[in-house]
Amino acid sequence: VSRRVINLGLAGFGTVGSALARIMVENADDVARRTTADLRIKTVLVRDPDKPRGFDPGPETTFTTRVEDILDDPEIDIVLELMGGLDNAEAFTRKALEAGKHVVTANKALLAERGRPLFELAARKNLGLYYEASIAGGIPIVQALKHSLAANRIDKLQGILNGTANFIMSEMTTKGMSFEEALAEATELGYAEADPTLDVDGIDAAHKLALLVRLCHGQHYPFEEMHIEGIRGVTPEDIRFAREFGYRIKLIGQIRQDGSRIDAGMFPALVRDRFLLSKLGKNLNGIRVMGNMVGPLFFTGQGAGGLPTASAVLADILMLVRRIDAPDNTGFIESDLPLAEVLPPEESVHEFYLRFTVADRPGVMAAIASVMAENDVSIAQAIQRDTGEGELVPLVFMTHTASTRAIARCLEATSAFDFIGAPTAMLRIIEEDA
Amino acid sequence: VSRRVINLGLAGFGTVGSALARIMVENADDVARRTTADLRIKTVLVRDPDKPRGFDPGPETTFTTRVEDILDDPEIDIVLELMGGLDNAEAFTRKALEAGKHVVTANKALLAERGRPLFELAARKNLGLYYEASIAGGIPIVQALKHSLAANRIDKLQGILNGTANFIMSEMTTKGMSFEEALAEATELGYAEADPTLDVDGIDAAHKLALLVRLCHGQHYPFEEMHIEGIRGVTPEDIRFAREFGYRIKLIGQIRQDGSRIDAGMFPALVRDRFLLSKLGKNLNGIRVMGNMVGPLFFTGQGAGGLPTASAVLADILMLVRRIDAPDNTGFIESDLPLAEVLPPEESVHEFYLRFTVADRPGVMAAIASVMAENDVSIAQAIQRDTGEGELVPLVFMTHTASTRAIARCLEATSAFDFIGAPTAMLRIIEEDA
Numbered sequence: 001v002s003r004r005v006i007n008l009g010l011a012g013f014g015t016v017g018s019a020l021a022r023i024m025v026e027n028a029d030d031v032a033r034r035t036t037a038d039l040r041i042k043t044v045l046v047r048d049p050d051k052p053r054g055f056d057p058g059p060e061t062t063f064t065t066r067v068e069d070i071l072d073d074p075e076i077d078i079v080l081e082l083m084g085g086l087d088n089a090e091a092f093t094r095k096a097l098e099a100g101k102h103v104v105t106a107n108k109a110l111l112a113e114r115g116r117p118l119f120e121l122a123a124r125k126n127l128g129l130y131y132e133a134s135i136a137g138g139i140p141i142v143q144a145l146k147h148s149l150a151a152n153r154i155d156k157l158q159g160i161l162n163g164t165a166n167f168i169m170s171e172m173t174t175k176g177m178s179f180e181e182a183l184a185e186a187t188e189l190g191y192a193e194a195d196p197t198l199d200v201d202g203i204d205a206a207h208k209l210a211l212l213v214r215l216c217h218g219q220h221y222p223f224e225e226m227h228i229e230g231i232r233g234v235t236p237e238d239i240r241f242a243r244e245f246g247y248r249i250k251l252i253g254q255i256r257q258d259g260s261r262i263d264a265g266m267f268p269a270l271v272r273d274r275f276l277l278s279k280l281g282k283n284l285n286g287i288r289v290m291g292n293m294v295g296p297l298f299f300t301g302q303g304a305g306g307l308p309t310a311s312a313v314l315a316d317i318l319m320l321v322r323r324i325d326a327p328d329n330t331g332f333i334e335s336d337l338p339l340a341e342v343l344p345p346e347e348s349v350h351e352f353y354l355r356f357t358v359a360d361r362p363g364v365m366a367a368i369a370s371v372m373a374e375n376d377v378s379i380a381q382a383i384q385r386d387t388g389e390g391e392l393v394p395l396v397f398m399t400h401t402a403s404t405r406a407i408a409r410c411l412e413a414t415s416a417f418d419f420i421g422a423p424t425a426m427l428r429i430i431e432e433d434a
Numbered sequence: 435v436s437r438r439v440i441n442l443g444l445a446g447f448g449t450v451g452s453a454l455a456r457i458m459v460e461n462a463d464d465v466a467r468r469t470t471a472d473l474r475i476k477t478v479l480v481r482d483p484d485k486p487r488g489f490d491p492g493p494e495t496t497f498t499t500r501v502e503d504i505l506d507d508p509e510i511d512i513v514l515e516l517m518g519g520l521d522n523a524e525a526f527t528r529k530a531l532e533a534g535k536h537v538v539t540a541n542k543a544l545l546a547e548r549g550r551p552l553f554e555l556a557a558r559k560n561l562g563l564y565y566e567a568s569i570a571g572g573i574p575i576v577q578a579l580k581h582s583l584a585a586n587r588i589d590k591l592q593g594i595l596n597g598t599a600n601f602i603m604s605e606m607t608t609k610g611m612s613f614e615e616a617l618a619e620a621t622e623l624g625y626a627e628a629d630p631t632l633d634v635d636g637i638d639a640a641h642k643l644a645l646l647v648r649l650c651h652g653q654h655y656p657f658e659e660m661h662i663e664g665i666r667g668v669t670p671e672d673i674r675f676a677r678e679f680g681y682r683i684k685l686i687g688q689i690r691q692d693g694s695r696i697d698a699g700m701f702p703a704l705v706r707d708r709f710l711l712s713k714l715g716k717n718l719n720g721i722r723v724m725g726n727m728v729g730p731l732f733f734t735g736q737g738a739g740g741l742p743t744a745s746a747v748l749a750d751i752l753m754l755v756r757r758i759d760a761p762d763n764t765g766f767i768e769s770d771l772p773l774a775e776v777l778p779p780e781e782s783v784h785e786f787y788l789r790f791t792v793a794d795r796p797g798v799m800a801a802i803a804s805v806m807a808e809n810d811v812s813i814a815q816a817i818q819r820d821t822g823e824g825e826l827v828p829l830v831f832m833t834h835t836a837s838t839r840a841i842a843r844c845l846e847a848t849s850a851f852d853f854i855g856a857p858t859a860m861l862r863i864i865e866e867d868a
Contacts, residue, residue: 019727023585023727027585027586027587027726027727030586030587031584031585033652034584034652035584132582137728138725138727138728138729138731139731140574140577140578140581140582140583140731143574143577143578143581143582144574144577144578144582147574147577147749147752147753148566148574148577148578148746148749149574149745149749150465150468150469150748150749150752151457151461151465151744151745151748151749151752152461152464152745153461153464218467218468276710276713276734279710279713291572291745292461293453293457293461293572293741293742293744293745294571294572294735294736294741294742294745294746295572295735295736295739295741295742296735296736297572297573297574297733297734297735298732298733298734298735299731299732299733300710300731300732301728301729301730301731301732302728302729302730305729307727307728307729308727308728308729310585310727311583311585311586311725311727311728312582312728314584314585315581315582315583315584315585318581318584318585319581
């Protein structure tokens with residue numbers, strides 16, 4: 001077998017970059033058996049060339065602070081954007097594509113918020129812009145949607161796409177912690193960053209969900225229109241009630257179609273406890289995909305971390321090496337990939353969990369139930385319980401399917417009642433399709 | 435975008451063939467967006483052209499009984515071997531490859547038992563011989579191992595690879611049925627065939643496991659050397675004891691490496707009940723893969739059925755269309771794919787579950803425990819219980835890791851004791867790696 005050298009240029013040498021170098025050394029024999037190309041990290045762009053590195057890639061690799069050393073080097077075939085952030089990463093990725101280089105990236109924020117012109121540029125130049133590492137780390141969901149499920153219309157996708165948020169929800173559930181206590185523990189263990197906003201407010205997971213719309217439906221999703229709700233408002237009390245009903249609460253991203261419109265949202269939801277998604281503890285990620293021909297498929301694994309992410313980066317590199325002349329970034333013909341029509345979030349239908357805090361007196365249940373009936377919201381189950389702790393008691397409903405708008409109207413109308421003692425808690429319930 | 439026609443030739447038009455035709459019609463718009471090729475089923479080889487068909491592929495398709503109408507047609511690019519069986523399928527596949535046609539097949543028996551010369555022929559001719567549909571139906575495990583996990587050494591694979599066997603085990607567990615009762619129910623519901631041998635004796639699942647060795651390790655596995663044990667011997671009593679310990683019993687295929695040797699086997703095993711594999715009910719398939727860089731990944735879905743299987747067949751066709759000049763059948767360079775070194779089954783190490791049936795009298799526990807100590811088998815847990823139903827009582831042990839040979843010696847030695855009232859039950863326990 002005649003072998004050829006493929007030169008890689010890395011922008012960034014943090015957790016993922018150094019893990020990639022480590023895999024290429026430690027698994028060199030296994031990787032060499034999978035391709036006739038000899039991969040070499042030729043050049044690494046860093047801000048500070050003197051900073052200690054997580055792994056030494058060896059003497060073949062040059063470290064530089066000049067971006068031209070990658071972009072203007074005709075020997076570099078594939079560029080890895082592992083710098084993160086938006087402005088610099090965007091400029092670098094655009095220039096790399098303009099220079100005729102394939103790009104592999106783990107930057108979900110860049111692709112979700114500013115990806116469209118980059119994907120269009122890559123398609124015009126017939127170049128790869130691959131991003132397996134951007135969604136759920138080492139779980140091969142991009143490849144599965146691009147290729148393995150290409151015979152299917154994807155009717156529904158439901159996922160746990162942020163390990164930090166899942167860790168917090170799991171700790172709240174199993175240890176009865178408050179959100180603040182669980183966040184503090186996640187921070188101490190290194191699962192949460194100093195500023196946990198991207199993780200706990202659902203933004204990081206929503207970036208991934210926007211890219212999953214691209215992969216499921218061949219449409220670019222306008223990120224700024226997505227319904228994004230984080231987990232700061234989930235209380236131990238809601239978790240306990242959910243469990244009484246046989247559910248757990250998880251931060252869930254969901255993609256459905258409503259006619260020609262895309263219904264994508266990120267929110268904390270009750271998940272029936274026999275559903276595999278509800279069983280994902282710790283910082284695991286998991287995705288359930290419903291194809292109209294294959295039925296339901298479920299994938300789970302580590303959604304973050306240097307080695308799982310670098311494993312996905314290297315898979316993309318190998319795909320490019322194997323098909324260097326015919327990349328397909330989405331699994332759809334890229335040149336006519338349309339802008340998605342978006343279902344307005346208030347039209348999105350779900351079953352809902354509602355917890356009212358009410359004065360313990362006659363007529364309360366009837367008054368609330370009447371409001372729900374007036375708004376065509378049908379009640380599936382209810383729990384009313386005397387806590388013996390004062391004048392206010394919880395009154396919990398699970399509804400049948402209703403629109404978000406109808407529920408909002410119920411909450412508005414009931415908030416005017418004088419017997420309501422606190423804001424009403426509202427959560428969506430997702431179902432496992434058969 | 436300029437489009438070209440790719441002509442398919444189908445050998446066989448049973449459940450999978452007619453499901454493929456149905457997908458190509460019902461999902462035509464979705465599939466057309468994923469490739470610039472227009473797929474057409476040009477010719478279908480059948481035994482009886484007058485037999486009613488599950489789906490009418492339309493007037494573009496010709497039905498024939500002459501194999502030459504596919505093999506000698508230069509317009510046919512890709513051939514689908516969906517006839518099943520060994521001799522005819524082998525001859526057809528060889529001739530198709532010799533005629534320069536790519537082959538997609540769902541025939542795990544053919545590839546596991548007689549695949550080696552076919553894969554070598556395909557490699558020599560630079561042709562695709564794809565088989566996603568052969569393993570776990572619609573679950574994209576072949577693609578995942580070929581491409582997505584290519585950066586990893588695969589340290590362990592554990593799978594539920596036969597839906598019929600899993601259905602029977604699930605019914606025995608949840609309803610307390612005997613094997614015979616559960617098999618009768620599976621037959622009635624159409625999950626089991628009139629002759630259930632391939633399913634309940636583990637042979638069908640073992641065919642898949644042999645192909646998974648190829649994909650995990652880039653080695654051809656000599657099928658006749660595999661340890662294959664079915665589920666006929668699993669009793670309700672063992673299922674109850676396993677549950678007392680926190681386990682369920684499943685038919686598991688497992689692949690490990692022992693030094694340079696492959697340790698692959700198919701057997702009913704106890705699976706800890708928090709492990710996702712133990713939660714797979716009904717006729718689901720599931721696979722857990724441990725990559726040395728990505729960590730554990732878990733996949734589950736429908737492992738059989740016309741539409742899920744045809745979904746996988748069509749994914750393979752689309753991969754071939756996208757890369758028609760550079761197929762890779764295994765994800766390893768095919769021309770130097772070696773024969774696997776096989777770990778002899780008796781050297782395979784596990785934790786074990788042993789249920790002795792003993793006379794209820796002093797010294798029994800000591801005698802058995804001494805035999806185990808003499809053979810370096812260490813006891814992790816034990817249950818001794820007076821059933822009050824007669825002179826014979828069960829005595830159950832869970833061991834620490836031991837070789838299969840050491841356990842066999844214990845069973846041989848203890849069988850000579852006069853207090854042993856029945857053959858001893860032995861099952862492996864598989865662990866979920868962290």
